[in-house]
Amino acid sequence: MVAKTVIVFDFETTGLSPTQGERAIEIGAVRVERGVITDRFQRLMNPGRYIDSFIEEYTGITNAMVRNAPPCAEVMHEFADFIDGYNLVAHNASFDQRFLDAELQRIQRHYSGQFACSMLAARRLYPSAKNHKLGTLVAYKKLPTDGTYHRALADAEMTAHLWLAMLDDIEKNYALSNISFNVMQKLMKVPKGAVEHFFNQQKPAGLTNDLLTGV
Secondary structure (H helix, E strand, O other), X not given: OEOOOEEEEEEEEOOOOHHHOOOEEEEEEEEEEOOEEEEEEEEEOEOOOOOOHHHHHHHOOOHHHHHOOOEHXXXXXXXXXXXXXXOEEEOOHHHHHHHHHHHHHHOOOOOOOOEEEHHHHHXXXXXXOOOOOHHHHHHHOOOOOOOOOOOHHHHHHHHHHHHHHHHHHHXXXXXXXXXXXXXXXXXXXXXXXXXXXXXXXXXXXXXXHHHHHOO
């Protein structure tokens, strides 16, 4: 599947690890079809446990906001339907994947898509960025934002714009098109000094940046 058709998502949670009993409190996602955002998903959810003051301040999501929200199980059933058949992208994806796996395991649902991490890809593509936090990269690439951070849908939208910007930069800088999701997954593991060699390997035999530019 092409990398420009994905679902980009983000969780807000009560803490860092589902293995320590932490739960999701918000999910936000955007569906991208061939480079165009075609749908959005956003739900608050009641985690069945107290949200501490640090998380309330960090996310802006309070105990009062989730008190009458649907339970995690109900929201995650909806989200499992939303992502069915799509590959998945998140910024610092290992965090979001842990919570997705944990919440879906609770309701005995599964997903068929593969994962990619926009943060790991950005580390290879933008080594000169000050750091690779989402907000830093949004500013670095001058991406669309309304200034909202640490809310699930806003972060998912910014991550989607970052993902598409990275794909556009790869197409422009390495003369590649219709980049596959599998290529982006492989990029995440490429040593930073070997990125150009990696993309040259994705081209038809004998076609390199040197040949394309006449150097």
